[in-house]
Amino acid sequence: MKLTNAQIAWRAAQDIEDGAYVNLGIGFPEMVAQFQPSGRAAIFHTENGILNFGEAPPAGEEDWDLINAGKKAVTLKPGAAFFHHADSFAMVRGGHLDVAILGAYEVAETGDLANWSTGPKGVPAVGGAMDLVHGAKRVAVITDHVTKDGKPKLVKRCSLPLTGVGCVTRVYTSLAVIDIVNARFVLREKLPTLSLDELQALTGAELLVEGGIINLNVPEV
């Protein structure tokens, strides 16, 4: 038993404050926007030059000059702004975003992240990933706890090419919520159906426990 991607996104969304400025990585992290708790409205930033964009328009009503970083059509909310790429990455690199939520191939207990390259084969592509891991006040990762063939994605040291060094502070997985404190994994929440030993066995570095573990209860979404 594990959380679906939507449930991981839901859990990550609970930690986003009202009025926070948020960048969601392309792909799976984009789902986080769907699960904002009622009464809270984050302002979403896309690195191609929009603040405060909203949902996708209905099919057929796309404006292809109004897209997000994943090149998907979006809409604007009142109070939006357009700006060029240098200003956009000034927001990123300058520490103006409250949260960036990204996907991962591997996260190390040191906070190192690998999420852009699976190695030297094929065409490498980095996009904004290496910029996003620097600057946001909080860099969080959402990910399955293990790879498709069951290997830990939370590891002692990354084996894949790094996106950034010591940048991740919280990981939301399909099994747990884990903070990175002083270059160690600290377990905060886990699925109640899973024992600590079972979770540890699926994790590539030691899980510390400080002051109790909360049950990770996520609704069906």
Added chain:
Amino acid sequence: MKLTNAQIAWRAAQDIEDGAYVNLGIGFPEMVAQFQPSGRAAIFHTENGILNFGEAPPAGEEDWDLINAGKKAVTLKPGAAFFHHADSFAMVRGGHLDVAILGAYEVAETGDLANWSTGPKGVPAVGGAMDLVHGAKRVAVITDHVTKDGKPKLVKRCSLPLTGVGCVTRVYTSLAVIDIVNARFVLREKLPTLSLDELQALTGAELLVEGGIINLNVPEV
């Protein structure tokens, strides 16, 4: 006999091409704008964030949010633009201006310019002078040929604090037009009433002559 400031400004204005982007230093250099040859229109830049500003408004009609770098009220011409200070100095430093015309305390044959400080006394103030000497495709100086007490302003090496190193390429003085080529003064034009020896005696470094001296004839303005 020497040129008035207005006549020096007139002479400098003759070298500004139609459509050139020009920054005029505050004070005396601002006069250059009055003497554009007919049929030519330069675009004037002021470092506080305006392109294509025009003359001063009539007294009493000033808008003090519409000023030049000397804090004098100006007007706009059609096709003007406002921008912030970083963009403004990107224009300066990035080589986008065709000409900057500045005043001088001293100009050395090396192209060094001293025009911001007369020494350690009083309150130092530099403004945009050190930025303007870098980046414009052509940095010209307009100045009296000598100081008020008759000392050369065109010198072998500057004695006053430098504004920039090797930056000036042409000097329009009250007596002559002089280019700086390979760190030497090359005389191009002089008042016909003055002999070369007389001009040399008023100049602090050797004047080279290459291919003839043109008579510096300037109308009453």
Added chain:
Amino acid sequence: MDKIVANLAEAVAVVEDGATVMIGGFGGAGAPIELIHALIDRFRATGSPGRLTVINNNAGNGRIGIAAMIDEGMVAKMVCSFPRSSDPRAFTEKYLAGEIELELVPQGTLAERIRAGGAGIPAFYTPTSYGTELAAGKPVAEFEGRSYVQERWLKADVALIKAELADNHGNLTYRKAARNFSPLMAMAARTTVVQAHAIVEPGDIDPEHVVTPGIFVDHVVKVAEAAQEEALIRQGVEYA
């Protein structure tokens, strides 16, 4: 999301003793006179905030605005490019008496250092000031045969700026050349406080026309009838 605050006193409450404060404006254009005077009012009433480092292109004019802050003894240091004006007494007197520190920065370098602070660029190279006394002690490097000076970012605890329109997200426009340093300072300060001529509904500022996106803004106070520093100077007004 509502960044609007009720009054000037609340707007400037964020400035603490010893803070570094960026203040928008080039001469009188863009000078947030009402925010500055609210800060002076607070200092007169409470003795705080003092020992400020103020970053502005100039160092005050006459007996109002930044000059009045200096007169009041609130300012320990000025970072500016041109500490002269039509009436520079306030700064000049304190400076010559050794009672105020001055960091003189070329204007374009000042702008770029502030932008760098806002953009997360800790250092950059510029040709400006190379070979001059203002480059003394700074690292130099050669790129493609030309020499450059390394300059560091400038950041601030608070920016005080003046805008034309604002919405409750903090999106801003400016008025003419009153724009100058303000969009950069909004980026470079931990807390940006804005006095706006008018507050409009979100969406009333066309997203294409936003100059400062709200992400760079923390507090906005409406000052519909703002004074223009140059006009006050010409009227001989003193904030005393």
Added chain:
Amino acid sequence: MDKIVANLAEAVAVVEDGATVMIGGFGGAGAPIELIHALIDRFRATGSPGRLTVINNNAGNGRIGIAAMIDEGMVAKMVCSFPRSSDPRAFTEKYLAGEIELELVPQGTLAERIRAGGAGIPAFYTPTSYGTELAAGKPVAEFEGRSYVQERWLKADVALIKAELADNHGNLTYRKAARNFSPLMAMAARTTVVQAHAIVEPGDIDPEHVVTPGIFVDHVVKVAEAAQEEALIRQGVEYA
């Protein structure tokens, strides 16, 4: 002052063999398809310009635009952050065959390097890519206890960009997120060539709303009915 040129062929005549060409756009938003296709037409007719270095966020999509340039064999090197797209065949095939060079640059670093080129900043420090293979061989330095990578400016011989409105001074506005890299590229190229949806009289663009001031622009050509790259891709259009 008149920067308007009569047609696309004249607009792209400035691009020479071996040139470095910045091309605006992020995916399809802002891609100056008509300028690119005019360049391809010239190449097909004359065999020039070839051996180009192209700077763009991406490396083309489908069989149009930059992808068509690559297919045509005009491009020796791409500088980009993300050489993938919904149909990346053109670049992928040439890259895997070793027939095209790739300089991969993080997106924010790419933007900042282009801005630096336009702003006369030969080098700057950024935290981006520190400790990664994309920082290999680059100088690093520590500021205030944190490590940064030194990055160099990017300049170009020519920029090809798409604007919404232009006047004959070259003042520009953009449409929505089609703005992206274009204002930066206009600054960083020796010659900036613009295709504009409409050409208006000087003064028709409010000086407050100008995004790219004319000083950064050299030639403007009107393309009233410009194609949108993404729309062409979805229609399956190929420029062959």
